[in-house]
Amino acid sequence: MNKKTKYLVSYLSNLWGTKKPVAKLFRTNSGYYLYDTGTSKVLRCKFHVYELLNLLFSEEISTAISSFKAEHGEKIFEDVSADIIKAIDTEGILSSMGATRFGSGDHYANIEELVKSSLGMITLEITENCNLRCGYCIYNSYNENAREHSKTEMCIEVALKGIDYLKKNSHKKDRVAITFYGGEPLLRFKFIQRCVEYARSTIKEKKIDYSITTNGTLLTPEIARFFRKHNFSVVVSIDGPKEIHDSFRKDTKGKGSFQKAIQGLKTLIDIYCQDASEKISLSMVYTPPYSRKRLDRIASLWDELPWLPADLNVNMTYPSTGTFPYEHFSKDELNEDVDMRMWGAEKFKKKYSGVEKGHPISNSQEELKLAAFMQRKIFHSPEDRYFLNGCCVPGVRKLFIASDGTFRVCEKISFNAPTIGNVFTGIDLHIIKSIYIDSYEKLSLPACSRCWAIRLCHVCYIYAFEDKNLSLRRKSVGCRAELDAKERLLNLFSVLTENDLSGLDYLYSYKLQ
């Protein structure tokens, strides 16, 4: 073993011990890259650096070096070795051997104060009833983790108590938010009016942001004017052109809802005028038979409806896990020639390179992901502080109040997950601390500690429960999807920067919701 080899072996052995650093090597068609988990930096590498790192990550250090030298020769090894050492010394990379803890302990010491002072938003489930029976609705009989549709409605006392709770526990916030959710919340428009009236008269000292998620079919000019007057943000569920929308979004008699939903959306957009793009957004669910053709057809909604703003915010998703009768489709119909996210990334790449003008669907989806990536925290040296994946702080940023007044972490979490209090007795800090923080950390850390994507992770409580309990098996489903998504994101980011290194800088000022 010559001097330079000995030096690298000694240097890396001291740094890594018997472990390997947590990092991700990846490549595009024209570049080689390293994402370093400890610092969260992305580095472009030369081919030979990539090759040596690849060997070092998978083999014992001296064996990896021997293999590399046998393949590429001594001179290249010396150059590559110097390059790697320099990057470690100057950028602090390749020095994290994994997380030893999540951000609990001291970080959670203030949760009691936060819960009592910094609540940002309540979501009121004002009815469990809906005038539609969409084929993928989370509230259907296929989904064991959710309630079914029912006639149950929130009584006004519960709603007003919820608003009182928001007021009482948000004194450190200068603005708060109230969201109306269902079922279909517009089945109870007068109830919404009553809540808004009460909130305005009760929470006088703060700005209140209102929002609602609706299927749009019950929207009238009167309702749209009310929303406009109170500056509501409105999410309307539209899946695409008529034949696509109507294939799953049907009323209780099985009739498609497209016509009514689009009429409602048009009314809303007309009344919001120039504020439409900012305050109105579409929620689209991409359903089988999956194909590029179907995605292009969905995108053609904007061609069919010229009044639809080109810069409308769109969130397109697959049906939620466990809610969809996939067995009703053939294998061919479920096989994808292009994944929805890949389709969006392709469109965005074309826009970025000036080939196409872009599309609201891909712009919304890709810009949001890339902006979050551009605005992530990076470090000079590895920092052994990691948050609970993408979990919110239960009862602080938002609180879901079910129709019977119970508190839940959010509207998307399993219906069987433990509740965290109710409007009558208040928040249950014990449950939050013991289940949502301590048990979640205990469950997750072994799997997450050496995961390269730990700093980028969006997995949260939504993916963590199976029946009433935290479940690693259930969470691992979300983990796999998340790892795949983050690998694609790194790839997209790198390809775009190959095209224009500073072209994504505008995303530093993108407002993340």
Add this chain to the structure above:
Amino acid sequence: MEVIKSGLESVKGGGCPCICSTGWSGADTMGLETGDCAFNCGCLAATTQANLAANCAKASGEPCPVV
């Protein structure tokens, strides 16, 4: 190896640069929002240290302890 410009650099080499004592740093990871921080300083959207300081002071009512 060349770092590709992206990300917001942590002022203190780790942790929320606005005020670590709260422990809740929206800035520490994507996926959390500024609302998760007790001071709601807007650090996720802040692109410079000056912005951070201004936002923190505004939100907490105290001078930024870092910048």
